[in-house]
Amino acid sequence: MGKSGTIHLIKLCVGAERVEDLTDWQASARAKGPDGLPRHVTRMWPKRADEVLNGGALYWVFKGLVLCRQPILRLDAVDRGDGIARCGIVLDPTVIRVAPTAKRPFQGWRYLAPEDAPRDLPQGREAEEALPQALQNALAEIGVL
Secondary structure, rough: OOOOOOOEEEEEOOOOOOOOHHHHHHHHHHOOOOOEEEEEEOHHHHHHEEEEEEEOOOEEEOOOOOEEEEEEEEEEEEOOOOOOOOOEEEEEOOEEEEEEEEOOOOOOOOEEEEOOOOEEOOHHHHHOOOOHHHHHHOOOOOOOO
């Protein structure tokens, strides 16, 4: 999951309750860059871009739980014609489910050290029916998930 000199990003998935909400959004033309890859546009450019691009992923938080990640392919400058420099975090369209892990709300994105990142779920587990959100939160809070 992490190489030496790698750092991940973590971000709230605002407006989404489930991983499927994210994948549905990323399937829309509005969520894609000119190359057809999903991207998340933000005003802040990572100062640690070299580490992010050295195998980093964007971990998504849904309603207080980290539930998935996407490998970061590159960072693009985005110009929307308003004079504000933006960063397009270009993502691999593959969404990798991770062990649900509690995360308190925060604004923007943050760095996430590889040793603090939730572990990937084993192959095949991503298709399992999710536990109710309240139960997931309670289990993650006590460290069971």
